[in-house]
Amino acid sequence: MTVATDDGIRDDDAAAGDGQDDRRAVLLDSAKEPEFLDWLKRVRRKIHEYPELAFQEHETGRLIISELKSIGIDYSWPVAKTRIVASVGSAVEPWFGLRADMDALPIQEMVEWEHKSKNKRKMHACGHDVHRVQLIMSNPYSALHVAPELPTGTIGSRPGPMLAGSARFQVKIQGKSGDAAQPHTTTDPVLAASFSILALQQLVSRETNPLESRVIETQATVHRCTATVDFLEEKMRAYPATVNDESMYEHVKKSANLCLENLRY
Ligand SMILES: [Zn+2]
Known part of the structure; x- marks a missing residue:
């Protein structure tokens, strides 16, 4: 041959x-x-x-x-x-x-x-x-x-x-409820969550080379809300790249x- x-x-x-x-x-x-x-x-x-x-x-x-x-x-x-x-x-x-x-x-x-x-x-x-x-x-x-x-x-x-690794995390964002007519007295967690999703998405899709691996660090405080991040390491083990x-x-x-x-x- x-x-x-x-x-x-x-x-x-x-x-x-x-x-x-x-x-x-x-x-x-x-x-x-x-x-x-x-x-x-x-x-x-x-x-x-x-x-x-x-x-x-x-x-x-x-x-x-x-x-x-x-x-x-x-x-x-x-x-x-x-x-x-x-x-x-x-x-x-x-x-x-x-x-x-x-x-x-x-x-x-x-x-x-x-x-x-x-x-x-x-x-x-x-x-x-x-x-x-x-x-x-x-x-x-x-x-x-x-x-x-x-x-x-x-x-x-x-x-x-x-090949990409796979990992999951859970973020809990807490705001403050109030009157819709007085938005300045509330802290809207939905808005904060929306901003976080867009910001994370832009990190991956606009700031990193798709062939290079990157780690995302999450902000602990977003738009006056408090946030906690759970990387679920006990429940779902991450797969490395x-x-x-x-x-x-x-x-x-x-x-x-x-x-x-x-x-x-
Ligand atoms: Zn597959």
């Missing part, structure tokens, strides 16, 4: 020394077999038809387990409520961890097609059904998310900050170039 790498074109047959390239060729050939593709498509469509929200993925879990059983992979289930941990290989180091999201979103699928979601107001609108199937057929990816805006056959990545390690980025890039033909990276 001839592949393009960072250093130009190289011939895999000539480079094969430890049998790794042979194994890779076998893996790639089997991945392209119509039966294998049909199987993946069938599993993905089944997951798409029966989406379940986070920590409610009981049927999804059962489906994945039956597929793992059919290919002889050991697993533990349930882990952390509805998760599955499966292991492949000899258990000798080095180990490599892969994960895929299982949850769907509370969204109604509006497109009429054969495999439309059969669960009302639930849909795999974020592509997590794809992630799960990718994990079943997993290869050298460390973490990924589908991106429909990129053309097929393209992998998008960069070293450094890549994905920051790609430079050397892992290069490793994935090389692996992707080797594994996928006609790849744009």
